[in-house]
Amino acid sequence: MTPDMTTIATALLFDMTVEKLAGAYSGRQGCCCGCRGKHYTVGASPNDDRQTKRILLAMQTAVENGAKPDCVPGDHISVDAPNGRLLVAYLPGCFARSPAIVGTAAAAVSK
Numbered sequence: 001m002t003p004d005m006t007t008i009a010t011a012l013l014f015d016m017t018v019e020k021l022a023g024a025y026s027g028r029q030g031c032c033c034g035c036r037g038k039h040y041t042v043g044a045s046p047n048d049d050r051q052t053k054r055i056l057l058a059m060q061t062a063v064e065n066g067a068k069p070d071c072v073p074g075d076h077i078s079v080d081a082p083n084g085r086l087l088v089a090y091l092p093g094c095f096a097r098s099p100a101i102v103g104t105a106a107a108a109v110s111k
Contacts, residue, residue, distance in 0.1 A: 009069035024055040
């Protein structure tokens with residue numbers, strides 16, 4: 001039997017570390033262009049790395065407590081957290097495909 005996307009997303013999420021990510025996003029649900037939250041780019045600054053780790057841990061905790069993760073393979077994993085936040089972990093390569101997601105932060109990833 002082929003696993004469903006929730007099972008795949010859960011497995012990927014718990015295999016993630018900050019070093020395996022391109023960045024993360026945390027914001028109010030409804031949009032993730034940056035108008036309702038903030039994007040962080042791994043390697044851009046120590047703060048961005050800390051915030052990415054915080055978001056990843058929040059995503060893992062939310063899933064442990066029953067939230068269902070979603071993913072676009074090779075692009076991102078997202079979780080609608082119980083506190084009303086949309087949490088997204090971006091996988092390497094996603095910024096190159098969608099630079100508008102993070103504006104100038106995409107340049108930091110491609111360096």
